[in-house]
Amino acid sequence: MSNRLHPLEFRHVTRRIPQARDRGIPDATVARLPLYLRALNGLAERGTPTVSSEDLAAAAGVNSAKLRKDLSHLGSYGTRGVGYDVQYLIYQISRELGLTQDWAVAIVGVGNLGRALANYGGFVSRGFRIAGLLDGDPQVVGDRIAGLTVEHADELETVIKRRGVSIVVIATPASAAQQVCDRVIEAGVTSILNFAPVVLSVPDGVDVRKVDLSIELQILAFHEQRKADGVVM
Amino acid sequence: MSNRLHPLEFRHVTRRIPQARDRGIPDATVARLPLYLRALNGLAERGTPTVSSEDLAAAAGVNSAKLRKDLSHLGSYGTRGVGYDVQYLIYQISRELGLTQDWAVAIVGVGNLGRALANYGGFVSRGFRIAGLLDGDPQVVGDRIAGLTVEHADELETVIKRRGVSIVVIATPASAAQQVCDRVIEAGVTSILNFAPVVLSVPDGVDVRKVDLSIELQILAFHEQRKADGVVM
């Protein structure tokens, strides 16, 4: 597997100012912690009590030195000669990622993609709870999906404030995304996951992460073409 | 000092061999080209003939020096004092990304997500054509989605070879992903887009890109927690 991490994965809007309280975990590390967590959960399910950096790194698909350096940013949680206690490390990473608390998520735009996301089980698994589904289309409003009733987009601000939504997923068409984005920020949300193929413009302090299928395919196409051209790689 | 071969000297040998045809575009640049392309298409729709690096960078949400350096890897396509010709640049980037040719894509796993992907219009827009939908569930096989009939996963190898599929999207449950992955690679595919939350293990020469909603949410949660903790960012 080409282990290329593309920098877009680390791009966010806010800047970090070094501070005493700031253990300053690098973005690249933060992006990998969920991966380690997933591998650890797999080990925990199989009842493995401890794991070495070598084994855990293999399970997560990274270099073991990188794994150790990543974990060293959280603290010194390993035992030399033994490895890491699986349960303890799960707890520490979860805490660092903020997964020991419950996050209320709202999905705006309940079309093909929004429905798939709402029905996605892996969502709830780690402290994320879908607290609202909103759509602008009266035809869609009232539909029941995954135990929730779709509400009208007009209720956006109300839903966010009443239910303490802190993360919003935008799955509307591109044309509506910026408008929805502006509204949720106005309502106090500072974390957005955007599926619409547009660059959202947001003020400082707001984090936007994007998922763009089309971009991923284009990157694959680039490399595929390279291989076909017989360029030495 | 040992007389062992120094790692760097070794790396020099296996390193990309400079070639006339090898313009060696950095990965970070490749990842941004689709972004520029999208911004350019927006400009083209509005009939804009030329654009400066400053304006295009703003539209794509990047630093203008970065944009210029990125574009300089493709060649010298700008005109000083004027900017870039929109149509010409669209063509050059498309060519570089391999979008001037048609790519046949197969989607394996036609559940919630697979259906959403199949129905997604933005897919076809840029040279990507869905050439097959496959699922292991007999209940799903035969369904018609977006003009295609879902075929049985047993047909995987046949479909890939007959229809010249070169990119496979995996949207099966995590438990089936590695197995599907192994099969498509065996059938000759070297580009995979994986939505299942597992680290796929693949031989050299195969590109895997992954989209993982859960990871994105966890990264957002990390930063959200930081903000709540009152850490200056």
Added chain:
DNA sequence: GTGCCTTTGTGAAGGCATGCACAAAGTCGG
């Protein structure tokens, strides 16, 4: 043709991430 103005393309510097290699730390059998 000349001179001014705009904008590109890139050299250079700094920052960040990666991965090697190893001393230090801890385990465990006896």
Added chain:
DNA sequence: CCGACTTTGTGCATGCCTTCACAAAGGCAC
């Protein structure tokens, strides 16, 4: 309690990416 063995945590070197800053290039008005 010891000595062999395992594995962590990290210093360090290297290379990639980003950003600044500016000389060179080209357009345009006259």
